[in-house]
Amino acid sequence: xxxxxxxxxxxxxxxxxxxxxxxxxxxxxxxxxxxxxxxxxxxxxxxxxxxxxxxxxxxxxxxxxxxxxxxxxxxxxxxxxxxxxxxxxxxxxxxxxxxxxxxxxxxxxxxxxxxxxxxxxxxxxxxxxxxxxxxxxxxxxxxxxxxxxxxxxxxxxxxxxxxxxxxxxxxxxxxxxxxxxxxxxxxxxxxxxxxxxxxxxxxxxxxxxxxxxxxxxxxxxxxxxxxxxxxxxxxxxxxxxxxxxxxxxxxxxxxxxxxxxxxxxxxxxxxxxxxxxxxxxxxxxxxxxxxxxxxxxxxxxxxxxxxxxxxxxxxxxxxxxxxxxxxxxxxxxxxxxxxxxxxxxxxxxxxxxxxxxxxxxxxxxxxxxxxxxxxxxxxxxxxxxxxxxxxxxxxxxxxxxxxxxxxxxxxxxxxxxxxxxxxxxxxxxxxxxxxxxxxxxxxxxxxxxxxxxxxxxxxxxxxxxxxxxxxxxxxxxxxxxxxxxxxxxxxxxxxxxxxxxxxxxxxxxxxxxxxxxxxxxxxxxxxxxxxxxxxxxxxxxxxxxxxxxxxxxxxxxxxxxxxxxxxxxxxxxxxxxxxxxxxxxxxxxxxxx
Amino acid sequence: xxxxxxxxxxxxxxxxxxxxxxxxxxxxxxxxxxxxxxxxxxxxxxxxxxxxxxxxxxxxxxxxxxxxxxxxxxxxxxxxxxxxxxxxxxxxxxxxxxxxxxxxxxxxxxxxxxxxxxxxxxxxxxxxxxxxxxxxxxxxxxxxxxxxxxxxxxxxxxxxxxxxxxxxxxxxxxxxxxxxxxxxxxxxxxxxxxxxxxxxxxxxxxxxxxxxxxxxxxxxxxxxxxxxxxxxxxxxxxxxxxxxxxxxxxxxxxxxxxxxxxxxxxxxxxxxxxxxxxxxxxxxxxxxxxxxxxxxxxxxxxxxxxxxxxxxxxxxxxxxxxxxxxxxxxxxxxxxx
Numbered sequence: 001x002x003x004x005x006x007x008x009x010x011x012x013x014x015x016x017x018x019x020x021x022x023x024x025x026x027x028x029x030x031x032x033x034x035x036x037x038x039x040x041x042x043x044x045x046x047x048x049x050x051x052x053x054x055x056x057x058x059x060x061x062x063x064x065x066x067x068x069x070x071x072x073x074x075x076x077x078x079x080x081x082x083x084x085x086x087x088x089x090x091x092x093x094x095x096x097x098x099x100x101x102x103x104x105x106x107x108x109x110x111x112x113x114x115x116x117x118x119x120x121x122x123x124x125x126x127x128x129x130x131x132x133x134x135x136x137x138x139x140x141x142x143x144x145x146x147x148x149x150x151x152x153x154x155x156x157x158x159x160x161x162x163x164x165x166x167x168x169x170x171x172x173x174x175x176x177x178x179x180x181x182x183x184x185x186x187x188x189x190x191x192x193x194x195x196x197x198x199x200x201x202x203x204x205x206x207x208x209x210x211x212x213x214x215x216x217x218x219x220x221x222x223x224x225x226x227x228x229x230x231x232x233x234x235x236x237x238x239x240x241x242x243x244x245x246x247x248x249x250x251x252x253x254x255x256x257x258x259x260x261x262x263x264x265x266x267x268x269x270x271x272x273x274x275x276x277x278x279x280x281x282x283x284x285x286x287x288x289x290x291x292x293x294x295x296x297x298x299x300x301x302x303x304x305x306x307x308x309x310x311x312x313x314x315x316x317x318x319x320x321x322x323x324x325x326x327x328x329x330x331x332x333x334x335x336x337x338x339x340x341x342x343x344x345x346x347x348x349x350x351x352x353x354x355x356x357x358x359x360x361x362x363x364x365x366x367x368x369x370x371x372x373x374x375x376x377x378x379x380x381x382x383x384x385x386x387x388x389x390x391x392x393x394x395x396x397x398x399x400x401x402x403x404x405x406x407x408x409x410x411x412x413x414x415x416x417x418x419x420x421x422x423x424x425x426x427x428x429x430x431x432x433x434x435x436x437x438x439x440x441x442x443x444x445x446x447x448x449x450x451x452x453x454x455x456x457x458x459x460x461x462x463x464x465x466x467x468x469x470x471x472x473x474x475x476x477x478x479x480x481x482x483x484x485x486x487x488x489x490x491x492x493x494x495x496x497x498x499x500x501x502x503x504x505x506x507x508x509x510x511x512x513x514x515x516x517x518x519x520x521x522x523x524x525x526x527x528x529x530x531x532x533x534x535x536x537x538x539x540x541x542x543x544x545x546x547x548x549x550x551x552x553x554x555x556x557x558x559x560x561x562x563x564x565x566x567x568x569x570x571x572x573x574x575x576x577x578x579x580x581x582x583x584x585x586x587x588x589x590x591x592x593x
Numbered sequence: 594x595x596x597x598x599x600x601x602x603x604x605x606x607x608x609x610x611x612x613x614x615x616x617x618x619x620x621x622x623x624x625x626x627x628x629x630x631x632x633x634x635x636x637x638x639x640x641x642x643x644x645x646x647x648x649x650x651x652x653x654x655x656x657x658x659x660x661x662x663x664x665x666x667x668x669x670x671x672x673x674x675x676x677x678x679x680x681x682x683x684x685x686x687x688x689x690x691x692x693x694x695x696x697x698x699x700x701x702x703x704x705x706x707x708x709x710x711x712x713x714x715x716x717x718x719x720x721x722x723x724x725x726x727x728x729x730x731x732x733x734x735x736x737x738x739x740x741x742x743x744x745x746x747x748x749x750x751x752x753x754x755x756x757x758x759x760x761x762x763x764x765x766x767x768x769x770x771x772x773x774x775x776x777x778x779x780x781x782x783x784x785x786x787x788x789x790x791x792x793x794x795x796x797x798x799x800x801x802x803x804x805x806x807x808x809x810x811x812x813x814x815x816x817x818x819x820x821x822x823x824x825x826x827x828x829x830x831x832x833x834x835x836x837x838x839x840x841x842x843x844x845x846x847x848x849x850x851x852x853x854x855x856x857x858x859x860x861x862x863x864x865x866x867x868x869x870x871x872x873x874x875x876x877x878x879x880x881x882x883x884x885x886x887x888x889x890x891x892x893x894x895x896x897x898x899x900x901x902x903x904x905x906x907x908x909x910x911x912x913x914x915x916x917x918x919x920x921x922x923x924x925x926x927x928x929x930x
Contacts, residue, residue: 263892264891281892419783432710432876436624447876448784
């Protein structure tokens with residue numbers, strides 16, 4: 001009898017400690033306007049471990065600019081309107097519905113009633129107004145601020161009642177509701193003080209007490225151990241439930257551990273220390289695939305990503321720089337026929353096969369087949385043809401000497417270097433293949449691998465390079481985030497930075513088209529404009545597009561609702577619905593000791 | 594000990610001859626890519642088929658399916674000896690297109706498999722050996738030359754000359770070279786031709802390494818200087834140059850020879866290390882170091898074991914040279930006693 005009593009006490013104590021360890025979902029409240037989601041109904045409990053490239057730098061959603069910090073912050077916070085990563089369309093978030101005025105300039109958002117922050121404090125329009133005040137404050141210097149400034153004027157926000165807010169844009173803006181994704185709502189009751197005191201940028205660092213970091217996301221901070229891990233626990237007041245009315249999230253804990261490289265992440269995943277890996281390289285995917293029969297790992301190939309890798313020639317204006325050696329080669333690079341010849345000589349199929357192990361797609365334009373909504377299907381995909389290349393070069397005044405070297409019209413041998421980032425083995429490989437392809441045309445090409453920062457410095461600052469293999473894109477399928485690449489004065493207009501005037505007619509036309517599509521509300525009309533942009537780009541080849549990798553991700557067999565997406569964040573976007581099919585054993589807590 | 598000498602000399606000669614005649618032994622050009630055959634495993638050489646034993650070995654053409662290679666058993670392709678193929682030069686003088694062995698298309702003979710570009714690892718290993726061994730030998734020569742001069746001057750003249758030179762030597766020994774080199778590379782022009790990089794490598798490795806031989810030579814010179822025969826010669830009015838040439842430098846000969854045998858493998862490894870981190874000769878020119886650098890990728894390391902061949906070559910080279918150093922050491926000791 002005594003034994004049973006003791007045992008009962010022990011069990012009670014154990015349960016008590018467990019209850020302290022992870023909060024149970026709060027009971028349903030009648031006035032709460034929860035969002036009910038589709039998908040498999042999971043089971044509560046367990047923790048999921050994810051490897052991260054590095055530690056997050058901050059937990060402040062307004063000042064975070066690096067992907068790793070955002071990866072964590074995204075689980076702690078929520079947006080008014082979100083882009084569903086699977087359908088790539090907008091859907092209600094904290095705003096249960098919204099209406100757009102006929103002129104496309106005013107948005108009226110209805111907020112969910114009765115929902116609470118992770119500390120139990122209710123959320124309403126005041127929090128929305130406060131959040132936008134912070135995002136728009138120049139002194140806070142949020143990277144998201146640029147999105148809210150349209151035609152040099154900020155959008156304005158007004159509170160209509162406790163659960164209704166109105167946004168007014170200075171001019172019509174296409175797909176304006178998409179900008180709400182990535183603008184997490186902040187708790188006014190916690191952050192107002194530091195904002196008033198001008199200390200906003202210093203709030204919510206990694207060392208802030210976990211009680212103070214409060215959000216509307218599925219999880220909240222539990223503990224942070226410098227250099228080891230950051231543990232998130234269930235937000236008991238989260239505002240989503242499954243269709244059987246169980247409050248999400250299913251997981252008790254989400255644990256981020258730090259693994260410096262993709263290889264290190266794969267090793268930890270193989271060792272069972274982490275439960276999911278995203279952004280796998282094709283080679284590592286193949287490696288995990290070979291072990292699949294034994295491990296039962298779920299591996300998903302989502303098809304082409306939105307990233308585009310390309311070869312770019314330095315077409316910058318170098319008159320004020322002392323770079324005569326580079327400048328003397330720009331006559332070739334500026335010649336469209338030269339760029340066309342290079343493009344025609346590149347064996348893109350081999351790049352897809354050798355670099356991506358066939359898990360990739362060749363590209364001839366900036367929008368690849370991964371972006372189904374926007375890709376211009378009429379862009380031609382010419383086969384590799386050295387014959388075409390030779391004819392193009394010949395017609396541009398190039399010739400060959402007896403040794404097969406390509407000479408320009410002044411008799412100078414064509415020789416240049418391609419810089420790539422040494423940390424990206426895939427782009428290194430692409431450059432090496434391009435080197436060999438161009439050797440068939442008699443061009444002597446050197447591949448120079450540089451530290452990533454050193455390469456960026458050359459491309460963006462000193463312009464001391466001849467050609468580079470780089471990659472861009474991957475965030476959003478919409479054309480608006482691409483503006484900075486294609487506008488002639490854009491910050492990422494890589495081939496020719498800092499153009500005061502468009503350097504050519506086609507760049508001028510792209511400027512006009514991009515500006516116009518931004519304020520066009522009709523999708524078909526926008527698509528026509530952007531199709532023309534794609535056409536101009538593929539005809540004028542400021543970038544010589546190479547290939548795009550597939551989005552590859554993996555998870556342990558027991559992870560349920562694993563639906564990786566082509567968009568960021570690939571595997572954690574539905575963290576609130578992820579669950580573990582079986583109780584994890586003690587041994588599987590290996591990664592965290 | 595004695596019995597091993599001819600074997601060792603044979604091994605040493607084979608190693609270097611294979612590198613020198615890489616063009617003849619290697620079936621393919623080291624840069625030739627076979628884009629259909631990335632990471633092909635070592636080609637199996639067959640003697641036996643369904644019809645029995647063949648005197649002339651043959652191979653099957655590989656076919657790639659999904660993630661693995663199969664042999665296309667429908668056609669046997671014999672290995673031909675002494676056939677014409679790509680042209681190459683031996684030591685930059687002799688031009689030829691005669692190869693030791695080859696097989697007909699569509700088969701390829703990859704004795705050590707192929708790398709991620711479908712390049713023959715065996716051919717690259719031989720050509721890479723040219724770069725790696727030459728870098729090791731030339732850098733050793735440079736190191737010893739500088740070391741001997743500095744060491745002799747230091748040991749012979751002594752006093753402040755000795756102190757300042759040996760101080761510099763210690764400084765050189767204590768510098769964090771690797772980080773220094775990475776920093777230096779950032780200041781060099783973007784593209785250096787493989788020949789320029791090669792000379793730079795030799796210069797860098799050789800000049801960094803002078804301190805140790807200098808200290809050794811200094812010690813020998815110091816002890817030789819105080820010998821009776823030297824004092825006597827000096828008494829008869831011999832010049833410094835005469836003394837150095839006649840009495841002192843010959844004493845350093847043994848030390849230098851042993852030191853050389855120790856330095857060569859060390860420098861071959863140094864070249865490999867620098868190339869491994871992208872500071873050496875660049876693609877597509879092979880060297881043992883840049884061949885190994887693909888193994889930085891985890892999946893390559895665990896999936897394609899044959900790409901470790903250059904590491905094996907490094908081990909073999911080191912062992913041969915260490916045995917040589919050992920041999921020289923014991924020979925010279927018994928000689929001087």
